Amino acid sequence: MRVKKLPLPALLLLLSVTFFGIFLVLIEKKEEVIVHIPKGLTAKEIAKILKKEGIIEDELGFFLLLRIKNAERRLISGWYPMKRGMEPEEVIDILTRGKRVMVPVSIPPGSNLREIAGIVEKALGIDSLEFLELAHDKRFMEECGVYDAPSLEGYIYPETYVFAKGEDARFVLRVMVKRMFEVLDDSIPLRAGEMGLNVHQLLTIASLIEEEAQVDEERPIIASVIYNRLKRGMPLQIDATVQYALPHHKPRLFYKDLRIESPYNTYLHRGLPPGPIASPGIKSIRAAIHPARTDYLYYVSRGDGTHIFTRTAREHINAKRRVKRKWKRGGS
Incomplete structure (x- = not known):
């Protein structure tokens, strides 16, 4: 039987479609996704999430591998950067080592607890009310080394921290308070x-x-x-x-x-x-x-970030009048 040859243009088109399909598969396998593993899930529930996200192909096989490696109870919750089509062993290594998404959290100087709670909630997903309740919890405060204070207000050092996304409020507060005590050296x-x-x-x-x-x-x-x-x-x-x-x-x-x-x-x-x-x-x-x-004993703002400092109440009143006159003239 004689095999009929395809015309060259048709052959090129077929090869292009084939290679394009392979290319798409490779791209899809290499695509990075952020996977959220909530707290309290069983190994089977985690395997189901990984299958749904396309990280693993065989849900049952992954679960059995967890058992063989005795890793069922060593999986750490959080947000993870992963790639579709990863090797199951690599996925287990990531989840047991806690190689999570790291997020910078910047606390500006002068921030109060309410503002910090909002910053932390936006960056890490920690509920702001939970954060505030913990910052007022006397037992937790004592665990942080803070005694006889109304709250942890003022005990959080303002700087940029890096935390794993989804980290819990207790850990975040402990780190921030510990940093303040580090700054307050002997x-x-x-x-x-x-x-x-x-x-x-x-x-x-x-x-x-x-x-x-x-x-x-x-x-x-x-x-x-x-x-x-x-x-x-x-x-x-x-x-x-x-x-x-x-x-x-x-x-x-x-x-x-x-x-x-x-x-x-x-x-x-x-x-x-x-x-x-x-x-x-x-x-x-x-x-x-x-x-x-x-x-x-007194100071009044000039309105440009600086102040006029005075010694007496009369000097203070005169300084306030000067500032008021200045702003009435247009601030010049």
Whole structure:
């Protein structure tokens, strides 16, 4: 029987379709996907997810391999970068070693617990309410080395961390608080002790500086105002403490806001608030233990991030008038 030869164009088309199909298969096998393995799943349920995502082809075979390797109970939940069509042994290695998707989590200086909870929820998927509840849990706080504080407010060090996506709230909070204690090396608490302060009071003052200062050069000066007013028994009258006491941040405070009843309202209550109002950075912590030597008791914002510092109430009133006149003229 004689085999009929295909015309050259038809042969080329057939070869093109064949190779294109092989190419698509290879691309599909190499395609990277993010696979979520929730907590509490059985090995069979995990195998089903992997099959659905195209990571493995044989669900039963994968489960049996887990048993042979005694890896059923060693699979770690989380978010994983994987490729379709991977070798089952490689998949098991990833899941047992916890080679998860790593996510940067940036906490800016001056962030409070509510803001941090929102950042963590967006980045890692941790429920913000769960995060906040844990940050106020006394037993957990003591596990982190924090005692006699209302919450972990101010004990989370502001910097960029890298966590596995889906990490639990306990681990994330432990790492962030541990980092603060690493930054507070022996010399800082020692210096605070010489000033008659414990770590909690130090972080409280540092948080006030963090919220009030926008220019680094002014941090030690603002610190001096805080200490000078405390020494004289004057109320601190720091607007940021009122903002902290309010349910939501306001672009501008009114006189009625200054009368809100809260232990954090430093217009109504003398001395320090019960605890920090935000996470202070190292510059504010250093300013708290190395304040400038001044006799300033007041300051008013110029509106450009800097302040006018004054010694008397009359000077303060005059400074406020100058700032008001300046802004009426258009800020020039």
